[in-house]
Amino acid sequence: MKTFSINYHLFKREKEGIINIFLKENENVLNSFSKRRIMFKKNMDNRNEKENTIRDVANLAGVSVATAGRVLGGYGSASSKSVSAVKDAAAKLNYIPNGIAQSMKKKNTKTIGLIIANISNPYFSSIARLVEEVLAKEGYNLIICNTDEDSERELSYLRTLYEKRVDGLMIASALKDSESSEDEVLKMYKNSIPTIIIDREIPGIDLPTVTSDNFRGAYEATTHLIKMGHKKIGVIGSNISTLFRRVDGYKQAMEENFLTFDDYLISNKTYDNVSPGDVNEGIFATRELLKDPETRPTAIFPLNNLLTTGALIAIDEMGLRIPEDVAIVGWDDFDLAPLLKPPITVVKQSSYNIANIATNRLLELISNSSLSSEADKKVTLSTELVVRGSCGNKAN
Amino acid sequence: MKTFSINYHLFKREKEGIINIFLKENENVLNSFSKRRIMFKKNMDNRNEKENTIRDVANLAGVSVATAGRVLGGYGSASSKSVSAVKDAAAKLNYIPNGIAQSMKKKNTKTIGLIIANISNPYFSSIARLVEEVLAKEGYNLIICNTDEDSERELSYLRTLYEKRVDGLMIASALKDSESSEDEVLKMYKNSIPTIIIDREIPGIDLPTVTSDNFRGAYEATTHLIKMGHKKIGVIGSNISTLFRRVDGYKQAMEENFLTFDDYLISNKTYDNVSPGDVNEGIFATRELLKDPETRPTAIFPLNNLLTTGALIAIDEMGLRIPEDVAIVGWDDFDLAPLLKPPITVVKQSSYNIANIATNRLLELISNSSLSSEADKKVTLSTELVVRGSCGNKAN
DNA sequence: CTGAAAGCGCTTACAG
DNA sequence: CTGAAAGCGCTTACAG
Incomplete structure (x- = not known):
């Protein structure tokens, strides 16, 4: 049984069909693994073959690589003769510069x-x-x-x-x-x-x-709820640094109005397989916050947009009415906010x-x-x- | 007045402070433009200086670039002594490989x-x-x-x-x-x-x-509307190829049920500064489609999600009731669809x-x-x- | 296991 | 205006 040493230069000669002949001749001797490796190499080589470089363009245009580069890259100067020769050659070869190589040089x-x-x-x-x-x-x-x-x-x-x-x-x-x-x-x-x-x-x-201004946004929303007569206000939002600022704004507003807030009103639990601040957190947290009619807040304030969606879903699920059973201020405006019954009051921030x-x-x-x-x-x-x-x- | 020839090698010697001295000495002679260029060059040089290459790692580790590459890239093999020397050196230099150079080689x-x-x-x-x-x-x-x-x-x-x-x-x-x-x-x-x-x-x-299956999705939605007793059904959607398929599905359903559809029921206008299929197209098209109580369809079918949002906004604006004044099937499900009054029927496709x-x-x-x-x-x-x-x- | 060297595809300072 | 050559920072076939 022969052994085969397929070296790099052999692959390079794929153009002349050597690999194909090689494969044919030894079909039954090669195991499928090495066949696959050879095919892969062939594919890669094929891909590369198609790719014309600035050298190909220069050759076809009859100028140096430097001149071709100057024309195509728009740096330095070139005679109008060179310019058209290079441009023609590039068009003919369907040349697309290699941005990786450019990045290498240009940093x-x-x-x-x-x-x-x-x-x-x-x-x-x-x-x-x-x-x-x-x-x-x-x-x-x-x-x-x-x-x-x-x-x-x-x-x-x-x-x-x-x-x-x-x-x-x-x-x-x-x-x-x-x-x-x-x-x-x-x-x-x-x-x-x-x-x-x-x-x-x-x-x-x-x-x-x-x-x-996360602090102020939350402060204003909370103050609004207080002005509307709410005294027991729940907030929802867990482990995201923005939300900490918003909780601070809530606390400030509560304190300024001499309202106490029990810990349970600040819902900041995380849930398995739910990333912080996601819709499902909004759903789960709202359910918990509102489940007991005795202790439940008269208003809730989910601290981001997804939590707001979750809260609305949970409230709907529980058959509670807004604002009679529970009032809500959302975070982030959204197209459908004015269309919901009732329309939802929100803290709007400008992503724009x-x-x-x-x-x-x-x-x-x-x-x-x-x-x-x-x-x-x-x-x-x-x-x-x-x-x-x-x-x-x-x-x- | 002197002239200055600031060449590349001069920039390279920035380490020795030459540029700074040069700048000081000639502060009033240089115009601000060339000063800016020099500063820029300095910045670039500074940036580059910080960047350690595999050569630096190899030098520090006392091995060749090839060996350093083998250790860091995980290709080829290296003695355990080399491995630890290279790894230590890389850590010490806070070495982060240059992916651009890797891409260059690895294709x-x-x-x-x-x-x-x-x-x-x-x-x-x-x-x-x-x-x-x-x-x-x-x-x-x-x-x-x-x-x-x-x-x-x-x-x-x-x-x-x-x-x-x-x-x-x-x-x-x-x-x-x-x-x-x-x-x-x-x-x-x-x-x-x-x-x-x-x-x-x-x-x-x-x-x-x-x-x-855009055709079938639209066919089913239209068929549903027809089953619910609607005979005059409008669709909304302009110049996007998906929407053409959906219009075809609509037409097929209409024809199979022996319903005629006037051209005006197929709203496919484009609007200035509104990209096709966007919320505003939904608003504008819905307004036009529904403005005349005499001719307006009893049901509309906006052909994508943004058009659906737009349609809902327009309907709300016009003070029309769903489904009494106009029925609607939306395209793409959304979290709030079940919460709207009434909940919105939609064609759901799985982006997942x-x-x-x-x-x-x-x-x-x-x-x-x-x-x-x-x-x-x-x-x-x-x-x-x-x-x-x-x-x-x-x-x- | 290891190093010297070639090469990936460009850009650019230098010298005509 | 132009070309030869160096170099960007890696990987890798080759030869020890």
């Missing part, structure tokens, strides 16, 4: 990473939409990473994005307040990639930030502004390595309380 | 491109969510591109993604039926990047496809299944260069009519 990738909890959350998806739109105009592409509020995953994404040498990073961090001061985390963020933090600050990390400001600052950071006005390194956008009909009025 | 980028109409459309965002999740487990990142149903933008994205040498492509194409046979388009799609078409077929392009099947096939395509079963190259998933209360019953 940029024209790619930005966006790290968020969950792209199917309308709040994040509308941010992503706008970020992508502004970025696309400047020639950047967007890589999207879903953390599901898991900081492990966030760190793993960060590492991958660094490896890919993205030109910039926009992060709605899953890091909890306690985690953010760890050394390793800091190291990741402090690496030299221009970074903008959105949606929530990362305590202890000094980077440009664009957030809503967050995305726009953050993206423009990121672009500024990328081109200048610094922000023009250090003064407003932290941008806080005010929220708006949109009063509709879901809070009732127990005051009159 | 892959571990990146997939997803081309969709609009990531802020819940249908697409839930697809994106799932695609990203499956992909992330296999070590791929996802670049997201919003076309807004504009085929020009789609082609431009395609080109960029080819330049970036993504390993695979998933496309819900904005191409209209008429455009898809153009030569240039075909050329783009026929390039050697593994590609899966989702959501809608591209006529004339023979690539693996995963779609819902589309995303899952499409992603797994793409991964298969990437690793095998072909699909195992050519037979089911085109996968069509059935839809489900979820009957709630928005269709009334004129039949009794």
Whole structure:
């Protein structure tokens, strides 16, 4: 029995059909594994063969690689004769430059990473939409990473994005307040990639930030409920740093109005297989909060959009009436809010502004390595309380 | 007045502070433009300086670059002594490999491109969510591109993604039926990047496809409305290829029931500054369709989720009652559908299944260069009519 | 197990 | 205006 030594150069000669002949001749001797490896190599080689490089273009145009590069890349100058020869050749070969090689030399990738909890959350998806739109105009592409509020995953994404040498990073961090001061985390963020933090600050990390005024938004919503005569108000929201700020706003409003709040009114439990702040958390938490007619709050305030959806589902399920049995203020406005019976009062934050400001600052950071006005390194956008009909009025 | 020739080597000596001295000495002579250029160069050099390469790791570990690569990349073998020396060195230098250079050699980028109409459309965002999740487990990142149903933008994205040498492509194409046979388009799609078409077929392009059964979904919904006694049924949806299929399903159902449909019942107008199939199109089209009590249909069927939202908004605005004044079947289920008064009947398609099947096939395509079963190259998933209360019953 | 060297496909400083 | 050559940071076939 013969042995076969299939070396690299043999593969290279695939053009001349050598591998095919080789395969035919020895069909029964080769085991299927090595056959598969050879086929794979063939496929790869085929793929590569199709790919014309700038060298092919230069050859066909009868100029040097340098000149071809100058014409195609628009850098340096070339005679009009060279220009047309190269352009013709490129068109004929259907040449598409290799951006990887370009990135290698130019030290940029024209790619930005966006790290968020969950792209199917309308709040994040509308941010992503706008970020992508502004970025696309400047020639950047967007890589999207879903953390599901898991900081492990966030760190793993960060590492991958660094490896890919993205030109910039926009992060709605899953890091909890306690985690953010760890050394390793800091190291990741402090690496030299221009970074903008959105949606929530990362305590202890000094980077440009664009957030809503979470504290004030929650404070105003709670104050509104109090004005409408509610004294026992429940909030829903677990382990996300934004929500901590909102809970603080709630507490402040309660205290200022001399209202006490028992612990059970602040629902911040996490549930198995439910990521923090998700619809199901809203459903489960609302059920628990409202199940006992004796102790239940007269109003609830789910602290983000998905929790709001969950709360509405649970309330409907339980057959409770809004606002007679329980009033509600939601977080984030949504198209159908005015159509529900009754229409839902919400705290509205502008994903449009967050995305726009953050993206423009990121672009500024990328081109200048610094922000023009250090003064407003932290941008806080005010929220708006949109009063509709879901809070009732127990005051009159 | 002196002239300055600041050459490359001078920049390289920035470490020794030469540029800083140079800048100080000539502060008033340099115009701000050249100062900025010098600062930029400095910044770039600084950035690069920080970046440790595998060469630095090898030097520190006292081994060759090849050995360092073998240890860090996990290919080939190395002595345990080398392994620990290299690992220590890498950790000490906070070494993060350059994925660009790796891609250059390995001919892959571990990146997939997803081309969709609009990531802020819940249908697409839930697809994106799932695609990203499956992909992330296999070590791929996802670049997201919003076309807004504009085929020009789609082609431009395609080109960029080819330049970036993504390993695979998933496309819900904005191409209209008429455009898809153009030569240039075909050329783009026929390039050697593994590609899966989702959501809608591209006529004339023979690539693996995963779609819902749009025809049948619309046929069933229309049939349901007819069974409920509706004879004058309007549909809403403009220039998107999926919607053409749905219109066909509607027509078929109407014809089978010997119902005539005037042209005005098929609302397919486009509006300025409104991308096809968007909420505003739903609002505008519904207003027109329902404005005249004499001619208005007794039921409407908006052909996608955003159009459905728009229709609901318009109906509410006009003060019409569902289903007494107008019945409605929506496309795509949504969390709040059961909570509206009345609950909305919808055609439900499974973004979960589309995303899952499409992603797994793409991964298969990437690793095998072909699909195992050519037979089911085109996968069509059935839809489900979820009957709630928005269709009334004129039949009794 | 290991190192020297080639090469991936570009860009660019240098020298005509 | 143009070409030869170096180099970006890796991987890998080859030869010890």
